[in-house]
Amino acid sequence: MHSRTTHKGAGATALRAEVELLVRPGQQSLTPGGAEALLREETGVGSGRIGKNHVTSAASLRSVTRAASGTAFPALLVNVNQEGGRLNALDWPEVVQLPGSMALGAAGDGTLAERAGAAIGGQLRASGVTWNLAPVCDLAAWPSQSAVGTRAFGSDPEQVARLVAAFVRGLQTAGVAATAKHFPGLGGVSVDPHLAAPVVNELPDGALLPFRAAVQAGTACVMVGSQTVRSIEDRPALASPKTIAVLRELGFGGVVVSENLSIPAVHEPLGGLPRAAVAAVAAGVDLVMLDSEISRGRQTHLEQVAAVRRRSTVVQALADAVESGLIGRRRVAEAAERVRALHGRFGISPSTVLPACAETNTVAGEVADRIARESVTVVRGARHLPLVLAPGTALAAVRVPDVGQRRADSARQAPDLLPPLLGAGYPVIPLPTGGEVPDSVGAVVVYGYDTRTGHRSGAAAEAARLARRHPVVQIAFGDVDDLAGSPADVLIAAYSPHHASAAAVTAVLSGHLRARGSVPVEGATW
Template sequence: MTTWGSPEAVTELKVEALADLMVRPSGRALAGGEREGRLRVRCGQGSGRIGKDEVTGAQQLRRLTQVASRAPQALPLLISVNQEGGRLNALDWPHVVQMPGSQALGAAADSELAEQTGAALAGQLRAVGMTWNLAPVCDLASWPAAPAVGTRAVSSDPELVARLTAGFVRGLQGEGVAATAKHFPGLGGVRHDPHLAISVTERLLPGALLPFQAAIEARVASVMVGSHVVREFEDCPALYSPRTVTGLLRDRLGFDGVIVSENLSIPAVHAAAGGIAQAAVRAVLAGVDVVMVDSEVSRGNQPDRMWEAGARRRGQVVQALVDAVRQGRISRARLEASAARLLRMHARFGLAADSRQRPWQEANARAGEVAERLARQAVTVVRGRELLPLRLPASQAVIAVRVPVQGDRRADSARHAPDGLPALLGGHHPAVLARRPGSRSFPAGSGAVIVYGYDSRPGPGAHVSRAAAEVARLKAAGHRVVQVALGDVDDLAGSAADVLIAAHSPHAASLRAVAEVLFGQLEAAGVLPLSGAPW
C-alpha cells in the first residue's frame, strides 16, 4: 500500500498533480455552499479558503474542518493560518482568547513560558482543525520598528530570540501543529512594509540567522522566505534567490523541511518577477517548495468575483509550473522533491478522519491561563517605576485618554481589539473618567491622566506619536501623566510622561496586567527587549 510522502506516492502523480500540491491554498472546496459550487463550475476548482463572513465562530469552524477531513481518499487536512498572537491573529472572534505577541515573550524572557505559549496556541488551532501555523516570527526587533514587524519580533538580542523561538516551536509542534519560521533570512532593519514596496538592505543585522538556526535545530516543519532583498547574498528578492533559498537555507543551515514563499498575491511581491505566475516559477527555481497565492482564512465580505479571481489566479500559477516543466525550465524531479516534503508534512500534522481533537472550550481556557501568565510577566515600566503604584484618594479622578489608531497596517488584526482599559481601571479606583484627546473637561484636582494607544504614529517616519503629543499638551497644563503603549514601543519615543509603560499587546490579558501594575496589585517584571531605544 502506498503511504503519503513515500517515493511511490510522488512518482505515481502526474505533473499537474505535483504542481497542484505545491500551490496554496489548495483547489479543494472547504466550506461548501453555493459559492463553492459556482467556483467549481466556472473555474474547475474550489477556493481552498474559509471566509469569516460564512464561518463566524470557533465551533462552526471545528465542524467544517471535521467534515472536510472525512472526504474520501483525500490528503490529511492541512490548513495554514496566521495565528502569531499580538498583532496578527486570523481567528479573532470575540470569544477566542488572544495571546500577547512575540515581543511580550521577549519582555518576559522565559523559555519555558515561550514553549507553553506555543503549546496553548496549538491547542486552540488543533481544536478547530487548523494544523499549520505561519509562526513564529524570527526577525530581530529594531529601533525604530520596521513597519511590518514591530511587536511581532521577539527582541533585538539574537541569542534571546533564538532561545525563545526554539521553545515556541517545540510547544507548537508538540501539540500537533506545524510551525513556520519567518521571514527568512530576517526582516530586522528593513525600512519598508513589504505589502507596499520591496525593501533592500546591504547586509543582515548581526546574529540575524541565529533564530532560524535555533528553529531548524528544534525541527521546525517549515520556513517562510521573505520578499526583501539582502545584497550580501544576491541582488534580488530572497524568495527568488537560489543563493538564499538553496545555498544558505538548504545547504549551509541544513534545513530539510518545507520552504514556503511569502504571499505572492501581494502586488509589490509579484511585480518584481513580472506577475504572479512568473513569480511562482522563479520561487520554485530558487528552491521554494510551496508557493502561497492567498490566505486560507479570509476576512470575508468579499464579492463572488473576488473569490473567482482568486481561484483563476491559483489556476494560472499551477499551469505556469506545469508549463515550466514541459518547457524544460523546471525538472519533474524538482517538483517530486517538493511534493514529497509536503506530503510528509500532511502525514505528520494533517487532520485525518480519525484524528482526535481537544474540546474547544478546554483548549481556549488553557490559552487564557497562559495569556494571563505571559501578560503579567511582560508588562514593562520603562520610566518612573518609583512613582508607582498610583496612590490616590477616592475623591481624585483618574482620567483615561485613548488616542485612536493611526493608519491601516494590512497585516494587523489587533488594531480592532476592544478598548477595555477604562473599565479595568475602574475596578481598582472608584473615579475613572474616559476622555478624548484634546479634551479640557477634567474635574478640578484630578489625580492622574493615563494616555494610552495601540499605534498612534501619524506615519512610519514620524518621530513623535499622537499619544506623545497629547502627553506634551497635558504636561503643559500641569497634569501628572502616565503613558501606556499597547503596541510598538515607538509610541513612547520623545514622550514627556512621568511614567512610561510598555504592554506589548492590546488584548484583554495585557490590559488587566497594566491596570494591576498601575494600582499596585502586580510588580512589573518585564524588561524592554530593544536596544537603541532613547530612554
C-alpha cells in the same frame, strides 16, 4: 504509437497532480454553502479558503474542518496566521488572545515561550487547524519596522533564538506545524514588504541565529521573504537560489514556503504573479503561498472567481515551466514529496482525535495571564506607582486613535478594555484626544495601540499637551517606540492590546502587581 501517447498523457497527469500540491490555497471546497457551490460551478474547483463571514466561531471552524477532512487527499492541512499579539486570524471574542512575541521577549522566559506555543497550538488543533505560519524570527529594531514591530521577540539574536526554538517546540508538540519566517530576516529592513520591495546590502549581525535555532528545534516549514539581501544575491530571497541554499546549509530539510505572492509588492519585481511563482520554485521553494486559507471573507463573488483563476494560471505556468525545462522535473518531485510528508505528519482525517475547544481555551487564558504579568514593563517612573488619587478626584482615560498603517495586523480590531478595567479601582472619566480636562481630574492615563506616523507618536504628543497641568501615565499597547519623546511621568509598555495585558497594566497601576518585564529592543531611547 498509442502506448507512447498514453504514457505521455499519464506523465502529464502525474506532473499536474504534483504541481497542484505546490500552490496554496488548494482547490478544495472548505466552506459549505451556496456561494462556494456557485464558485465551483463557475470555475470547476473550490476556493481552498475558509471565509470568516460564513465561519464565525472556533466551534463552527471545527465542524467545517471535520467535514472537509473526509474528502481531503492527502490529509487535510489548513494554514493560518496565529502569532499571538498583533496578528491572529482566529480572533473571535470567545478565543483567548495571547500577548505576542515581544511580550515573550520582555518576559525573557524560554519555558513561558514554549507554553505559549503549546497553548496556541492547542487552540488551533481544537479547531482542526494544524499549520501555523509562525513564529516570526526577524530581529526587532529601534525605531520599530512597520512590518515587524511587536511581532518580533526582540533584537538580541541569542535571546530571540532561544525563544523561537521554545515556541516551535511548544507548537509542534501540540500537533501543529510551525513556520519560521521571514528568512533570511527582516531586521534592518526599513520599508513594509506589503507595500514595497525591500533591499538591504547586509543582514544584521546574528540575523540567521533564530532561523538556525528553529531548524534545530525541528520546525516543519520556513517561509522565505521577498526582501533582497545583496550580500547573498541581488534578487528577492524567495527567488534566490543562493538564499535558499543558505537555508539548506543550516540543516533544514523541511518545506520551504514563499511569502504571499499575491501581494503586488512581492510579485511585481519578478515580472508578475505567474513568473514569480516559477522563479520561486526554480530557486528551491517547495510551496508557493498565494494567500492564507482562513480569510476575513470580504471578497465579492467576482473577486473570488478572479482569485481561483489566478491560482489556475499559476499552476499552469509551473507545469509549462517544467515542460519547457525552466524547472527541472526532479525539482518538482522533491518539492511535492516534502509537501506530502507535511500533510502526512500534521494533516487531519475523520479519525483524528482533536482536543476540546473549551479546554484549550482555558489553558490559553492561564498562559496569557502569566505572559502579561511577566512582560509588562515600567519604562520610566516606577517611583510614582502605585497611582494614588487625591480624595474627590478622578482618573481621566484618553485613548489616542490608531493610525492603521500596519498591514499585517488584526489586533487593531481589539476592543478598548482599559477604561472598564481601571473603573474597578478608580473613578474614571473617558476623554477624547484634544479634549478639555475637568478640574476634578487628579491624573491622566494616555494610551494607544498604533499611534505613530513616521517619527511622531500621536500618543506622546497628547501626553505632552496634558503633562503641563496634570500627572500623566502613558501606556503603549503596541510598538514600544510609541513612548519615545513623551514627557509623561510614567511610561508603561504592554506590548499587546488584549485582555490579559490590559488587566496586568491595571494591576501595576493599582499596586497589585510589580512590573517585571524589560524592553527587549536595543537602542531604545525615551
